[in-house]
Amino acid sequence: MRNKLNLPADRVAYARSLAERITAPVQDFIDGHSSVTVERATLRLAGADGANSDGVPVPNLVVDRIRAADPTALEDGATLRYVNALVKTGGTVQALNDKIAAGFDVTSMSLGDRKAIEAKADELVAASLRRVKENRGFREGKLEEWKGRNNSPLLYLIVATGNIYEDVKQAAAAAEQGADVIAVIRTTAQSLLDYVPYGATTEGFGGTFATQENFRIMRAALDEVGEKQRRYIRLTNYASGLCMPEIAAMGAVERLDMMLNDSMYGILFRDINMYRTFVDQKFSRMINAYAGIIINTGEDNYLTTSDAFEKAYTVLASQFLNERFAFQAGLEARFQGLGHAFEMDPTIKNGFMYELAEAQMAREIFPEHPLKYMPPTKFMSGDIFKGVAMNTLFNFVSKATDQGIHLLGMLTEAIHTPFMMDRFLAVDNARYVMNYVDGFYDDIEFKQDGIVVGRAHQVLKETIDFMELVEKTGMFDAIEQGLFAEVKRPKDGGKGFEGLVKKGPAYYNPFESGLMRELGLKR
Amino acid sequence: MKVVRPYGDTMDDGKVQLSFTLPVPDGAKGREAARKLVLSWGFKDCEVVHSNPLSAEYSMYVAYGKTESSIDYDSVVADEASADASMDMDGVNEYIRQHIGRKVVIVGACTGFDAHTVGIDAIINMKGYNHHFGLERYPEMEAFNLGAQVPNERLIEYAIKVKADAILISQVVTQKDTHIHNMTEFIELLEAKGVRDKFILVAGGPRIGNKLAVELGFDVGFGRGAYANDVATYIVKKLAEKK
Numbered sequence: 001m002r003n004k005l006n007l008p009a010d011r012v013a014y015a016r017s018l019a020e021r022i023t024a025p026v027q028d029f030i031d032g033h034s035s036v037t038v039e040r041a042t043l044r045l046a047g048a049d050g051a052n053s054d055g056v057p058v059p060n061l062v063v064d065r066i067r068a069a070d071p072t073a074l075e076d077g078a079t080l081r082y083v084n085a086l087v088k089t090g091g092t093v094q095a096l097n098d099k100i101a102a103g104f105d106v107t108s109m110s111l112g113d114r115k116a117i118e119a120k121a122d123e124l125v126a127a128s129l130r131r132v133k134e135n136r137g138f139r140e141g142k143l144e145e146w147k148g149r150n151n152s153p154l155l156y157l158i159v160a161t162g163n164i165y166e167d168v169k170q171a172a173a174a175a176e177q178g179a180d181v182i183a184v185i186r187t188t189a190q191s192l193l194d195y196v197p198y199g200a201t202t203e204g205f206g207g208t209f210a211t212q213e214n215f216r217i218m219r220a221a222l223d224e225v226g227e228k229q230r231r232y233i234r235l236t237n238y239a240s241g242l243c244m245p246e247i248a249a250m251g252a253v254e255r256l257d258m259m260l261n262d263s264m265y266g267i268l269f270r271d272i273n274m275y276r277t278f279v280d281q282k283f284s285r286m287i288n289a290y291a292g293i294i295i296n297t298g299e300d301n302y303l304t305t306s307d308a309f310e311k312a313y314t315v316l317a318s319q320f321l322n323e324r325f326a327f328q329a330g331l332e333a334r335f336q337g338l339g340h341a342f343e344m345d346p347t348i349k350n351g352f353m354y355e356l357a358e359a360q361m362a363r364e365i366f367p368e369h370p371l372k373y374m375p376p377t378k379f380m381s382g383d384i385f386k387g388v389a390m391n392t393l394f395n396f397v398s399k400a401t402d403q404g405i406h407l408l409g410m411l412t413e414a415i416h417t418p419f420m421m422d423r424f425l426a427v428d429n430a431r432y433v434m435n436y437v438d439g440f441y442d443d444i445e446f447k448q449d450g451i452v453v454g455r456a457h458q459v460l461k462e463t464i465d466f467m468e469l470v471e472k473t474g475m476f477d478a479i480e481q482g483l484f485a486e487v488k489r490p491k492d493g494g495k496g497f498e499g500l501v502k503k504g505p506a507y508y509n510p511f512e513s514g515l516m517r518e519l520g521l522k523r
Numbered sequence: 524m525k526v527v528r529p530y531g532d533t534m535d536d537g538k539v540q541l542s543f544t545l546p547v548p549d550g551a552k553g554r555e556a557a558r559k560l561v562l563s564w565g566f567k568d569c570e571v572v573h574s575n576p577l578s579a580e581y582s583m584y585v586a587y588g589k590t591e592s593s594i595d596y597d598s599v600v601a602d603e604a605s606a607d608a609s610m611d612m613d614g615v616n617e618y619i620r621q622h623i624g625r626k627v628v629i630v631g632a633c634t635g636f637d638a639h640t641v642g643i644d645a646i647i648n649m650k651g652y653n654h655h656f657g658l659e660r661y662p663e664m665e666a667f668n669l670g671a672q673v674p675n676e677r678l679i680e681y682a683i684k685v686k687a688d689a690i691l692i693s694q695v696v697t698q699k700d701t702h703i704h705n706m707t708e709f710i711e712l713l714e715a716k717g718v719r720d721k722f723i724l725v726a727g728g729p730r731i732g733n734k735l736a737v738e739l740g741f742d743v744g745f746g747r748g749a750y751a752n753d754v755a756t757y758i759v760k761k762l763a764e765k766k
Binding site: 162172173176177188189191192203205206269270271304305306307345378379382414415417419420421424486487 | 542543544575577578579581583636637638639640641644648649650653670671672696698699701729747
């Protein structure tokens with residue numbers, strides 16, 4: 001890839017070293033901790049599934065009972081007790097799940113022979129990793145078979161009816177119209193639920209519950225359209241909120257292809273406890289890494305909540321941090337869909353050139369990453385005609401800077417959830433623009449003392465200044481003092497803090513160690 | 524009496540542009556169905572100028588119709604609390620200094636399950652929106668933005684604690700009327716605590732008009748296009764009136 005902006009390589013490398021130093025103390029903390037959802041994700045990978053008659057999921061029943069029996073017992077990991085019960089009852093995982101849902105308490109059984117437990121656990125780990133690996137193989141096979149039939153960048157559309165069966169219709173139509181990626185947006189309250197609901201759902205607010213059954217239903221529907229279109233249609237959901245790793249586990253098992261998954265989004269924009277989020281994001285990313293799932297990070301949120309021109313450096317800083325956290329979890333660059341957005345005030349003079357500069361800058365600094373580019377939303381006003389014009393320029397910048405994942409802007413953004421024709425018009429606009437400027441990226445160069453190059457250099461400089469301040473302050477203190485996104489989050493505040501678990505000396509998590517082994521992680 | 528009709532390119536031509544989707548395949552039959560539908564809505568002519576398949580079973584249409592309907596403009600009463608003549612930020616601060624003589628305390632949140640802070644942020648956060656600074660920037664105000672997904676109960680407790688003059692509630696998600704349930708619950712909670720009259724209650728959101736807000740028991744509602752200074756103007760005038 002040609003370097004058109006002439007960004008100083010040593011400064012970019014320095015920013016990466018800052019990211020490494022900023023995240024190091026966080027990694028130390030993560031290594032010593034688990035959380036209730038990390039334990040539940042592990043149980044899910046082991047096969048824990050189903051729910052009791054009140055709708056409490058089996059993984060929650062297990063973890064809650066272990067905690068209730070002895071508040072310190074989770075320090076040894078939840079898998080131990082679950083697998084112990086499995087060995088002792090001698091039945092299948094399904095039979096044990098049914099028993100647990102009916103009221104059976106895994107802690108009521110004394111711990112049996114450690115060797116037998118570990119042997120059984122190894123068996124479960126092998127089976128579950130095999131399934132995930134097969135999913136990955138299937139996806140890669142289809143992508144190879146239908147190579148060149150997806151759009152570049154990938155066209156990404158959202159469905160959000162609340163009813164999974166209605167979502168399926170909308171998603172199938174969107175895929176037929178040309179979408180490469182379908183995201184099922186989640187119901188608005190789900191990020192703050194400390195459990196994942198069970199079964200197919202038909203009621204949601206502003207979106208549809210992420211459940212394993214819903215994943216399965218949508219996966220089957222998209223595979224069907226994909227076969228007809230001879231194009232692999234990627235499915236996206238949200239490994240975010242209080243159940244990050246559990247959603248990742250469900251997605252790995254049901255062959256989702258992308259997950260919204262940011263290292264800090266929950267802390268800043270959902271007021272989830274910072275320690276909890278850091279611990280959860282690591283395990284969720286290890287699962288995503290093994291499953292070959294592309295993460296989408298949430299830098300667009302910095303721009304919708306603050307001024308996109310003034311705070312452009314917060315995006316680049318967050319991209320560096322997300323990249324570092326992702327590498328620490330074994331996630332390769334080609335699976336890091338680092339986020340950014342076209343959110344500048346449309347009245348700014350030369351705004352297009354600043355957007356172009358920042359998108360090109362992201363492309364050059366993160367050359368192998370499938371950058372996730374988000375459309376204008378903040379200044380979409382209800383003037384649908386102006387909205388089309390803004391989306392057209394967004395489409396142009398995206399193609400002109402070779403972005404990886406392109407979330408299509410809706411002309412009716414800020415009015416209602418998209419009509420079916422709104423999605424069609426978005427795809428149609430993108431395809432028109434992207435075909436019309438197809439060779440632009442390769443053909444165009446920038447004046448070295450011009451506006452575009454100048455802007456990129458300025459943002460990189462501001463990013464480094466900011467990251468130096470964060471390093472000096474310390475990551476946890478920086479979040480507490482409101483350095484990120486102009487929001488202050490106390491260390492022990494926020495949701496989910498009580499779900500943090502300190503790993504004891506005997507902490508046992510064969511899935512974690514299995515993933516670390518497979519991913520070649522030292523810590 | 525002033526009679527008005529839509530204006531295309533000639534006074535009183537009544538021309539309207541329409542676009543919609545039908546759950547039928549694209550084709551001559553679909554276009555004729557679209558045309559007849561438009562006529563059935565009372566339009567006198569209809570020309571379907573474009574159709575496109577959205578999938579095997581859905582198609583979209585662009586159509587022009589001509590209406591003879593009209594409205595007596597003089598008889599129209601606007602449902603807009605954001606009067607066209609709101610004070611600007613400096614005006615509001617000056618008004619507070621002259622008529623209230625102390626800082627005005629505002630608490631706002633996006634309540635219930637609603638996670639969309641864009642509305643409350645646009646009104647309260649320092650930065651504001653579209654060159655209208657938020658209430659945090661007002662030297663004569665003390666504004667607290669509690670963020671998203673705040674339970675009604677907690678918002679009320681907080682408002683009592685900081686002795687708020689006004690409480691702002693933002694509701695963006697309106698699917699299945701969730702905003703109505705939530706706003707109603709908020710008012711009921713205030714009444715149960717006997718503190719309804721202690722506060723000026725302001726509701727806001729893209730789908731919330733003054734009429735709906737007042738019906739649900741708020742003092743005022745602000746919809747699309749309202750800025751911090753519109754909200755501030757209403758609050759300080761109402762506060763001065765209450766005194």
